[in-house]
Amino acid sequence: MQPCSPLSRTVPEAPPVWLASSQEPVRPGATPQEDEWVRSARAGDPEAFGELVRLHQRRVWGLCSRFFAQRSEVEDAAQQTFLTAWSKLHTYRARAPFEHWLTRVCLRCCYRELRRRPAATEPLETASAVASRPTGDACARVDADRLLARLPPADRFLLVLLESFGLSTAEVAERLGWSRVNVKVRAHRARRRLRTLAGLPESSR
Structure with missing residues (x-):
């Protein structure tokens, strides 16, 4: 015991x-x-x-x-x-x-x-990190806080690790016990959902 x-x-x-x-x-x-x-x-x-x-x-x-x-x-x-x-x-x-x-x-x-929480709960600091990334992506011009708060919790969680913490796909996979392929697929879907919420066209990549 x-x-x-x-x-x-x-x-x-x-x-x-x-x-x-x-x-x-x-x-x-x-x-x-x-x-x-x-x-x-x-x-x-x-x-x-x-x-x-x-x-x-x-x-x-x-x-x-x-x-x-x-x-x-x-x-x-x-x-x-x-x-x-x-x-x-x-x-x-x-x-x-x-x-x-x-x-x-x-x-x-x-x-x-x-x-277990609804998508209305907003994570701290993630949005500003996404919005300030020097990638030239149009997602940097939208209200990232509001959009990220509307994503499913799993998507928000993944974007925190990748965008706010700056972890690589391999690092996220190691910390969560996921495969790299799983992380890549989930990240792609999360970013696609974010673009959809922002009313942006699908990336050509």
Whole structure:
């Protein structure tokens, strides 16, 4: 039986606003201390997992804040990320940094939550990133915030990763556990829907 979750006493009510919007990791890489916490947490030590929560809570909050506009939504997504990580910690393999595994858990939690929400919920910062891309595409001349809010949640989620985070197809596939072909097909459909909403002609490409 899993020990009680340590999250209630380790996840803060909310980090500072400037911190929540950061895309940068809190630190450049794993340390021997973190490796020890991971090993202890996998063995069922809630105190060790609490240290991992404290170490990564800022980055997780920042990731969640890119997908949800309301503070309560960000809090819920961050909390769910750590709850899921705690229950799935036995699946972590040390071949990759713990931070990468936790990022994947976080993105999947955000994706599941977005799929339960109506298309009216607007993600943060995504629209401005799409609109400011120096591609010359006519999509940069429309109200991207309004249009993206009307896309299905899965489409919005994918465009956040590709346009706002600037991830490559391969990076998105790795983080979500999707094939590259699946990412390419979904991205193409999402951009086509965005153009349709904007009343723009189909791309000749």
